[in-house]
Amino acid sequence: MKVVVxxxxxxxxxxxxxxxxxxxxxxxxxxLAYVSDPDxxxxxxxEEAADVCPLQAIRIED
Amino acid sequence: xxxxxxxxxASMAGLRAAEQLRAAGWDxxxxxxxxxxxxxxxxxxLSKEVLAGKAPFESLAFRPRASVxxxxxxxxxxxxxxxxxxxxxxxxxxEVLPYAGLVVATGMRPGRLRCPGPVxxxxxxxxxxxxxxxxxxxxxxxxxxxxVGAGFIGCEVAATAVALGAAEVTVVDPLxxxxxxxxxxxxxxxxxxxxxxxxxxxxxxxxxxxxEGDDRVTGVVLGDGRVLPADVVVESVGSVANTEWLExxxxxxxxxxxxxxxxxxxxxxxxxxxxxxxxxxNARYDGVPRRxxxxxxPTDTAKHAAKVLAAHLAGADIAPAPFAPLPTFxxxxxxxxxxxxxxxxLGKDDVRVLDGDLDGDVLxxxxxxxxxVGVVALGGQAAAAAAARxxxxxxxxxxxxx
Ligand SMILES: Cc1cc2nc3c(=O)[nH]c(=O)nc-3n(C[C@H](O)[C@H](O)[C@H](O)COP(=O)(O)OP(=O)(O)OC[C@H]3O[C@@H](n4cnc5c(N)ncnc54)[C@H](O)[C@@H]3O)c2cc1C
Ligand code: SF4
Numbered sequence: 001m002k003v004v005v006x007x008x009x010x011x012x013x014x015x016x017x018x019x020x021x022x023x024x025x026x027x028x029x030x031x032l033a034y035v036s037d038p039d040x041x042x043x044x045x046x047e048e049a050a051d052v053c054p055l056q057a058i059r060i061e062d
Numbered sequence: 063x064x065x066x067x068x069x070x071x072a073s074m075a076g077l078r079a080a081e082q083l084r085a086a087g088w089d090x091x092x093x094x095x096x097x098x099x100x101x102x103x104x105x106x107x108l109s110k111e112v113l114a115g116k117a118p119f120e121s122l123a124f125r126p127r128a129s130v131x132x133x134x135x136x137x138x139x140x141x142x143x144x145x146x147x148x149x150x151x152x153x154x155x156x157e158v159l160p161y162a163g164l165v166v167a168t169g170m171r172p173g174r175l176r177c178p179g180p181v182x183x184x185x186x187x188x189x190x191x192x193x194x195x196x197x198x199x200x201x202x203x204x205x206x207x208x209x210v211g212a213g214f215i216g217c218e219v220a221a222t223a224v225a226l227g228a229a230e231v232t233v234v235d236p237l238x239x240x241x242x243x244x245x246x247x248x249x250x251x252x253x254x255x256x257x258x259x260x261x262x263x264x265x266x267x268x269x270x271x272x273x274e275g276d277d278r279v280t281g282v283v284l285g286d287g288r289v290l291p292a293d294v295v296v297e298s299v300g301s302v303a304n305t306e307w308l309e310x311x312x313x314x315x316x317x318x319x320x321x322x323x324x325x326x327x328x329x330x331x332x333x334x335x336x337x338x339x340x341x342x343x344n345a346r347y348d349g350v351p352r353r354x355x356x357x358x359x360p361t362d363t364a365k366h367a368a369k370v371l372a373a374h375l376a377g378a379d380i381a382p383a384p385f386a387p388l389p390t391f392x393x394x395x396x397x398x399x400x401x402x403x404x405x406x407x408l409g410k411d412d413v414r415v416l417d418g419d420l421d422g423d424v425l426x427x428x429x430x431x432x433x434x435v436g437v438v439a440l441g442g443q444a445a446a447a448a449a450a451r452x453x454x455x456x457x458x459x460x461x462x463x464x
Contacts, residue, residue, distance in 0.1 A: 009121070012443050013392065013401075014450055030443050047127070051078070051361050054392065056104055056124060 071167035072096025075337025075360035082368030179273025404436030
């Protein structure tokens with residue numbers, strides 16, 4: 001699974017971090033960091049993260 | 063092929079319901095009926111980035127999951143009636159759709175002021191078309207703007223209007239402070255100060271008595287007799303549930319559609335309600351049914367309702383825990399953000415500063431019976447991150463009363 005976050009859209013809401021903490025996190029500067037090729041076992045979490053992102057910045061590409 | 067699940071209302075809650083029905087195993091037909099001509103789109107930017115011109119209108123469209131590529135979209139079609147006993151809905155024009163299951167997702171529309179005066183020049187913000195019209199009006203040079211209603215949407219629009227260079231922006235509200243209903247006095251006072259420092263004027267403690275002007279609005283007459291000159295008026299005075307089509311079925315439609323603890327409507331397991339229109343009890347709190355107009359609710363309600371409905375239609379006997387979402391809400395105004403977790407409105411009488419101070423980044427805790435029921439951060443990214451640390455604590459809490 002491939003995950004892409006449009007960093008021009010992302011406004012660091014952090015909702016994705018609650019939904020899929022294994023994939024999304026904040027670095028020390030408070031900016032979003034993420035795993036771009038997470039294991040398929042995490043698909044449910046990542047779909048949930050894409051759903052709850054207020055800016056709809058997360059795209060899942062298979 | 064059997065009858066479809068009909069989803070009435072094709073916006074965020076309708077789309078999420080369709081996606082979650084697929085996730086819950088319903089592989090029968092799904093028909094979404096929506097009276098707007100557009101595919102589902104995201105509303106929050108309509109008062110923020112998109113109104114400000116920082117993001118294009120095209121960026122609002124949701125990307126439906128692949129699992130719903132086979133659903134039928136009936137856009138520009140309005141549901142005008144339903145007969146729940148016979149399991150049918152009727153569309154404008156007379157077409158009748160039988161259903162196996164029905165999802166009520168018709169949301170809200172803006173309430174309007176009913177006072178004398180011209181209608182032209184008065185705006186609301188709910189749809190794409192609304193925001194397009196408002197953006198055009200706000201970007202005319204020298205616009206004098208009056209926003210009626212100092213709630214979240216009104217204050218967001220006021221902030222955006224200032225950023226767009228409007229000559230004057232005044233917010234009118236009968237309450238003494240902005241956003242006081244949902245947030246209580248402490249933060250409302252801090253918000254008033256921040257808005258004033260950034261150029262927004264306020265006329266508080268007074269309502270609107272009427273509008274001046276012949277063909278279009280030139281002024282707003284306040285309850286205390288003052289007249290505010292205005293080229294653009296924005297009415298953000300609350301919303302009205304789109305439930306007229308459900309009348310005649312013996313439902314409680316007093317404020318949205320009343321549901322049980324599993325979002326089922328009128329004791330009928332084949333009918334569920336999702337999104338802004340659902341008035342549901344939240345088992346996390348006092349169990350009193352409330353509507354919650356937060357962006358997180360369409361997704362949360364869709365998940366629970368879809369599971370319950372799909373199981374019922376499959377003849378499965380499931381007994382999930384009652385619906386108990388943790389509400390979350392945000393609002394962007396000027397250069398600051400409000401981020402809320404939980405139900406601050408239940409703890410407005412006992413608000414404490416948990417972190418920071420009211421002039422900078424601040425985190426407020428809302429308590430009921432001494433227990434934390436909600437947190438609201440005001441400020442920058444650091445404040446929101448601080449609020450997030452309390453989220454786990456709020457999630458752990460059992461229901462306040464059994
Ligand atoms: C300007 C604005 C800014 C917002 N900002 C925030 C924010 O910052 N943070 C936050 O948490 N929340 C925010 N919200 C709230 C959030 O957007 C809503 O909670 C969410 O859109 C609700 O989705 P819904 O699908 O339940 O309802 P709606 O989006 O209202 O969808 C209902 C749909 O059903 C259609 N419909 C109605 N009646 C019929 C009928 N009879 N037949 C067919 N179709 C019908 C409607 O046209 C509409 O398309 C904002 C809302 C607005 C309007
Ligand atoms: S939820 Fe969306 S906006 Fe927030 S940090 Fe994640 S990607 Fe960015």
